[in-house]
Amino acid sequence: MGRKCPQCGSVDTGPSFTFDYERDDSGRVVARNPFFACVGCEHTWQVEMVLVVARPFDPDDAEAVDSFVEAINKEVVDVD
Numbered sequence: 001m002g003r004k005c006p007q008c009g010s011v012d013t014g015p016s017f018t019f020d021y022e023r024d025d026s027g028r029v030v031a032r033n034p035f036f037a038c039v040g041c042e043h044t045w046q047v048e049m050v051l052v053v054a055r056p057f058d059p060d061d062a063e064a065v066d067s068f069v070e071a072i073n074k075e076v077v078d079v080d
């Protein structure tokens with residue numbers, strides 16, 4: 001993933017959630033400045049970036065959020 005935890009330096013991190021997102025007419029979700037979480041020390045921090053997610057999600061739907069995280073993981077790999 002290439003995003004080091006600012007607290008412990010682990011690279012075992014991934015996108016966690018975002019507060020700022022919008023869905024366009026085609027159902028695509030654009031997420032801004034998502035939070036990343038560290039698996040090692042459970043630190044979370046915000047990353048200034050924009051992620052375009054191909055599939056819509058409902059933040060109250062756990063399954064949809066999982067899909068969202070999966071999608072942005074793919075997106076991050078593409079970006080980096």
Ligand SMILES: [Zn+2]
Pocket residue numbers: 005006007008009010038039040041042043
């Ligand atoms: Zn950490």
